[in-house]
Amino acid sequence: MERTIKLRVRVDYITYSALKEVEGEYREVLEDAINYGLSNKTTSFTRIKAGVYKTEREKHKDLPSHYIYTACEDASERLDSFEKLKKRGRSYTEKPSVRKVTVHLDDHLWKFSLDKISISTMQGRVFISPTFPKIFWRYYNTEWRIASEARFKLLKGNVVEFFIVFKRDEPKPYEPKGFIPVDLNEDSVSVLVDGKPMLLETNTKRITLGYEYRRKAITTRRSAEDREVKRKLKRLRERDKKVVIRRKLAKLIVKEAFESMSAIVLEALPRRPPEHMIKDVKDSQLRLRIYRSAFSSMKNAIIEKAKEFRVPVVLVNPSYTSSTCPIHGAKIVYQPDGGDAPRVGVCEKGKEKWHRDVVALYNLRKRAGDVSPVPLGSKESHDPPTVKLGRWLRAKSLHSIMNEHKMIEMKV
Numbered sequence: 001m002e003r004t005i006k007l008r009v010r011v012d013y014i015t016y017s018a019l020k021e022v023e024g025e026y027r028e029v030l031e032d033a034i035n036y037g038l039s040n041k042t043t044s045f046t047r048i049k050a051g052v053y054k055t056e057r058e059k060h061k062d063l064p065s066h067y068i069y070t071a072c073e074d075a076s077e078r079l080d081s082f083e084k085l086k087k088r089g090r091s092y093t094e095k096p097s098v099r100k101v102t103v104h105l106d107d108h109l110w111k112f113s114l115d116k117i118s119i120s121t122m123q124g125r126v127f128i129s130p131t132f133p134k135i136f137w138r139y140y141n142t143e144w145r146i147a148s149e150a151r152f153k154l155l156k157g158n159v160v161e162f163f164i165v166f167k168r169d170e171p172k173p174y175e176p177k178g179f180i181p182v183d184l185n186e187d188s189v190s191v192l193v194d195g196k197p198m199l200l201e202t203n204t205k206r207i208t209l210g211y212e213y214r215r216k217a218i219t220t221r222r223s224a225e226d227r228e229v230k231r232k233l234k235r236l237r238e239r240d241k242k243v244v245i246r247r248k249l250a251k252l253i254v255k256e257a258f259e260s261m262s263a264i265v266l267e268a269l270p271r272r273p274p275e276h277m278i279k280d281v282k283d284s285q286l287r288l289r290i291y292r293s294a295f296s297s298m299k300n301a302i303i304e305k306a307k308e309f310r311v312p313v314v315l316v317n318p319s320y321t322s323s324t325c326p327i328h329g330a331k332i333v334y335q336p337d338g339g340d341a342p343r344v345g346v347c348e349k350g351k352e353k354w355h356r357d358v359v360a361l362y363n364l365r366k367r368a369g370d371v372s373p374v375p376l377g378s379k380e381s382h383d384p385p386t387v388k389l390g391r392w393l394r395a396k397s398l399h400s401i402m403n404e405h406k407m408i409e410m411k412v
């Protein structure tokens, strides 16, 4: 992991000219190095350096020799990214053009201290004394350390832009002690906390459809360019609302996983969107929108949050996760017409009842390699506790929701 901090320093004319002189020669070396790479069809730093070092050393006798190394590195990076652009058909020139030059420095070419930074030039060392911005101290005073490489760029008016790079070791994710499977659906997200299923309502489909009706009502027989219409559409804030739901849910799940040192288990590939869930929505655009916010965006939000907390995420094969009994391995039969409980099915072998989402949770956990026993015929298996959107949005943790639910159960 690295972060670059930019410092701006105004320097005196002598210092500026010494740096300007370096910049000029550095540019020449860089251009030669790029041309060498192009004509020898290589982007490798080692090969470019081996190819140009001797001649460049002759040409630039007074230039501190390490600038030739860093210019070769610079050339290799530029050629690399040019190659990538070319592959994507996004390069507009035959070769990488050197317009702006940022001079790269290695540990021989600069020294850091808090009162001054020294830079090697053909006139000996020059010094710049930056005032450090707040953001600098934020990195300087923590586990980040200053990297040996740095860069500078010259701006008009004797101003030097100096780039300091901070580095930090990539922290390792922990070895999971358990699993929290998460099953995404069009109107809810289910999780298994301490082996107990819980269904959190997200109403994604309902919210999307609701907004769609309101949007239609606003725009019917009126141009979307109309100012009044634009203002009303903007006030709908559909996206904002969904983002709040996603972020909060991702946070609750990841926090739970982090505190119990568990890994999160998700379906690897997207389930086919209209499978059994949104096929009733006729408009394909709308179906796609529901699908995105309920499945892909939700999944991405969880993965992103997990990265931040360094919680491992296990992605497993999603096929048949909701139609195979996690105990008997037999088929679970759902009533074709839905009936009173369209999401509840019966195991062909044991005849016990299962809620579709609970089945998926146990199967996801199993596929991640967890062999903990699955409760047979419990009430939760076919009638999991369902938490309303407004309730969990205000909750501090999934555990607190579960405890509250237990209290209610006990009173009943």
Ligand SMILES: [Zn+2]
Pocket (backbone or CB within 6 Å): 325, 326, 327, 328, 329, 330, 347, 348, 349, 350, 351, 352
């Ligand atoms: Zn069964």
